[in-house]
Amino acid sequence: MELYLKTNNTASAVALADIPQVDYEALYADLAERMNDSRYHVAHYFATEVEAGLRFYLLLLDDTSAEVLITSFQPDYYSEEGLSSLTALHPAFHPFEREMHELYGIHFNHHPWLKPLRFPHDRRDKNSTMDSYPFYSIEGDELHEVNVGPIHAGIIEPGAFRFICNGEQVLHLEIALGYQHRGVESEMVRNQNRLRQTLIAESIAGDSAIAHTTAYAELIEKLAEYKPDMDLARERVVAIELERIAMHIADTGALATDIGFQLYQVACEALRTMTINTTQAWCGNRFGKSLIRPLGSNHPLTAEKIELIRRNVKEIRRRYNEVRCDILEAPTLLARFEQCGLVPTHEMQRIGGVGMAARSSNLLRDIRATHPSGYYATELHHTPITKRDCDVMSRLATRLDEVLQSADYIEQILADYHPTDNIAKPDYAAPLRGEALSFALVEGWRGEICHVALTDSCGNITKYKVKDPSVHNWLALAIAVRSEGISDFPINNKSFNLSYCGHDL
Amino acid sequence: MLFGKAKILRSHGWQYIPDLKNVTLTEEFRGFPLLSDTDTKDDIERAAAICPTGAISTSPLTLDMGKCLFCGECARCAPRNIRFTNNYRLAATRREDLIVEVGQTEPKFDREAVRPEIAKYFGKALQLREVSAGGDASIEMELGATGNVNFDFGRYGVGFTASPRHADGLVLTGPISRNMAEALDICYHAIAEPKIVVVCGSEAISGGLYAESPAVERSFITKYKVDLWLPGAPTHPLCFIDGITRLREKR
Incomplete structure (x- = not known):
């Protein structure tokens, strides 16, 4: 059998x-x-x-x-x-x-x-709570523990980090999550209002709103036996690559911030602003919320918007490349990032690492190349970028190159694109196949997003499962900081920039 | 090497918005909604039925910006009844002022509800502690953006601080996940009096999509005095800047 x-x-x-x-x-x-x-x-x-x-x-x-x-x-x-x-x-x-x-x-x-x-509301053992998380500990007179969180020093989401240190050196890091748990998967099936489900998908991880909603939309389209029109598929790729550019630039700036390199920080802040304002000019929201909808779009591109996106992306590419070239020969930056936070390829594979973090450890995990769908499958043949050094610098270098690559894709996709009125309005009521399993795989900027849904005999969604790449990659961060100085934790953390809410759901 | 940095600086130019009080956002932006009555109720009833957070009431027609996620779908169902403008000045000092009525042309900002000590103590400098309790990271990034080279809210003495001991107030984001409720409460009490509470984003104001989820615990909202309500999904940095600025103005 x-x-x-x-x-x-x-x-x-x-x-x-x-x-x-x-x-x-x-x-x-x-x-x-x-x-x-x-x-x-x-x-x-x-x-x-x-x-x-x-x-x-x-x-x-x-x-x-x-x-x-x-x-x-x-x-x-x-x-x-x-x-x-x-x-x-x-x-x-x-x-x-x-x-x-x-x-x-x-x-x-x-x-x-x-x-x-993640201490979900429907867990089996209600006596197991955030406060009783069983942290690993090591006995020893010369060791000390450092607890960080759940509230962190910046304007970011909550999570608890417990370090066991020998002097300044980290022996072990354990990450306890669940503070962000809102009940995404159970709210997805509370009722069958598909606009509501779409908006929940947008809120799974706000920095990956486009990628998660694309996964939801593709999953629904597979259940509705609907093949997206090629123009719709094309516009979704523009959206998801814009999201990748915005977040990779944000992380370039955040890494620069953490080593006090203000020039790159401010240059990247301005470039990210320009990127998300482009998304806002397209759909009204800086994070692309409302842009992706099942079986259609409320914001089909027009000739003026195409012109705006092409012009802005070209300018962002030019200016980001100046930052990129300077980063690659900045000794003070390289001294901090190189050979720091190593996750060797075989470790990355063993723990199931995905996305740009895996590619930075020379492990080829990229849904756009290995399991492409939509426009990636038919028109755009993606060549993944991998790096060999497995360190913080590799994870930055992957971003440096992927921004340029995504900008080139957008230019390539839009250069000969003349929109017609082919793109349908979204459909929130198309009948879905009953007694079926549907899944969608999407490469967001962090990595592989996987949504799975099960339907009953009436075509109602009875089970919805979400997997953000962070679910795999949090362990990679814990491994990366082993034997590093605790003061290098921030740059390691930023080099992954994982999602708390995407993990906690 | 210096040449490379000079190139970056030249391309970077001047990025800050010179006058934060006079910014017009793109036409596509969905801000303050204008409501109109029509003879037939079919459209608006369809819009109310599809609204994922139940923000729309039909008789009389109202739209609760504290529940609204600004997805714009209702304006597509009922274009004669609802139109979103690009007005981002959505701040309110009382929760009920977020409910928009037919014919209302401006958001309501009730200055009478502002405690006089706010201008006195925080008029020159205001340091805030942000707590995310189930926020989806987009709103946290927008709050971070208020201090970046583009908006530079720091020029008015407003910023975010790491320790609640250094803070003059708390900014809450997210629907308040049950697992975060206690930490939020501890953080609130760690801030010295007098202090302000700002509730940022529709999910924090009403729970949004998670209002009925068993995984949220929203007693914080009723337990403590809230000084400023800022709708949005996420709240636009300019909405935050405008709301905080008006809250601190002397009467």
């Missing part, structure tokens, strides 16, 4: 009945072997309540063949034995197994780190 159903990121939703229901021991044995190969990584793994207990779904990505492997299993509800932990072999599974343990009390045998993930 086949262990997996094979599909891809451009195919339509799959019928629940077509998803194999396998024996967990057989799946465990297969994954134990298969996950040693870096071509595979896990996109999502979750459980959902069914009549006779819990059904588990697993989505695995094959980066070489562009296939998405889907499988499921349903352990005996009355068995108290627990499941063998995959995390024990492949740490990439850790957030998923921790989530299922927290929500449903499933025990994963030999899981090395079976701690709460």
Whole structure:
């Protein structure tokens, strides 16, 4: 019997009945072997309540063949034995197994780190609270602990960091999250108002509003058997690349701020302003909220807007390149960033790192290239940028190059674009396929976003699962600061710039 | 190397907005909504039905900016009833003033509701402690932007500080996640009196999309005196700057 159903990121939703229901021991044995190969990584793994207990779904990505492997299993509800932990072999599974343990009390045998993930409102053990997070500790007269958070020194989101230090050197960092938990996944299915669902998608992580909403829209379109018009697909790519430019520039400026390099800071602040004001001139919101809608758009591009975007992007590219060239030969900056915060390629792969952080550790994870959909699949053949040095500078260098690349893509996409009235108005009421599983994979500026939805026989969404790239990459930050000076934590943190709300949901 | 820096500086030019009180935003921006009555109620009832946060009431027609996420969908359903203008001066000193009525042309900013000591103590300098309690990062970035080279709100002595002990007030963002409620309360009490409370963003004002979520805990809003309500999703930096500026003005 086949262990997996094979599909891809451009195919339509799959019928629940077509998803194999396998024996967990057989799946465990297969994954134990298969996950040693870096071509595979896990996109999502979750459980959902069914009549006779819990059904588990697993989505695995094959980066070489562009296939998405889907499988499921349903352990005996009355068995108290627990499941063998995959995390024990492949740490990439850790957030998923921790989530299922927290929500449903499933025990994963030999899981090395079976701690709460985000303290959701519907967790199994209500006695487990933010204040009782079981931080790791080391005994020793010469060690001390530093706790930071949940409220941080800047205007940012909350999360708690606990450092164990030997003098100035960090031995261990543990990150406790959950402060931002708003109940995104349960609010998604509170009712079937799809405008409301779209707006929730926009609020999953405000700095990735376009990417998350694109994932939601593509997921709905697959359930509605709707193939987006090529112009709509094209405009979505312009939007998502604008978001990438804006956030990469913001992070370039933030990294400069943390080493007191004011010139790059202010130059990047101005350039980010110009980028998000371009988005605002397009759709009325600086973060692109209201721009992406299922089955259509309320803001189709016009000739004037195309002209404005092209002109601004060209200017941003020119000026950012001046900053970029200067950064690459600034000794005071390089001295701080090079060889700092290393996450070697094999570590990154083991923990399931994705997105630009993975590419900066020479691990090719880029949905635009490996599992493209929409315009990326047919027109734009994306060449991912990877860096070899695995340090803070690599993560900055990836941004430096990706901004130029995204600007070039936008110019390439818009240069010969003459909009027609083809783009439909959004449709919030299109009938959806029943008894189906739909997923969407989108490469946001941070990395791989994966949304999965299940529908009932009437086509109502009964389960909605969101995965922000931060879910994987927070562990990369914890690894990066090991043995670094604690004063280098801020630059390491900024070099990843992970989402708290995207993780906590 | 110096040549490279000179090039960056030349391209950078002057970025700050010279007069923060006279800025016009792009026509696309959705700010203050104008409401009109029509004989038939079909359009507006459709708009009220689709509104994800229940911001619209139909009889009489009102729109609660404290719930509104400014997605603009209602204005597409009922273009004769609702039109969003690019007026970003949305600040209110009382929660009920955020409810827009038919025929209203300007947002209501009730100066009578401003405590006189605010201008006295904070008229020259105001340092704020921001607390995000479920905010989605867009609003936090907009508050950060108020101090950047573009808006440079610091020129009026307004800024954000790390320690609540150094702060004159608290800026709240996010629908107040239950897991953050206690930390928010501790932070509020760590700020010395007299202090102000600014509630920033529609999600903080009403809970927004998460108003009914079991994962939020909103007693903070009723427990303490709020001095300024700033709608938006996220609140535009100019809305924040305008609201704070008017709050500090001498009567």
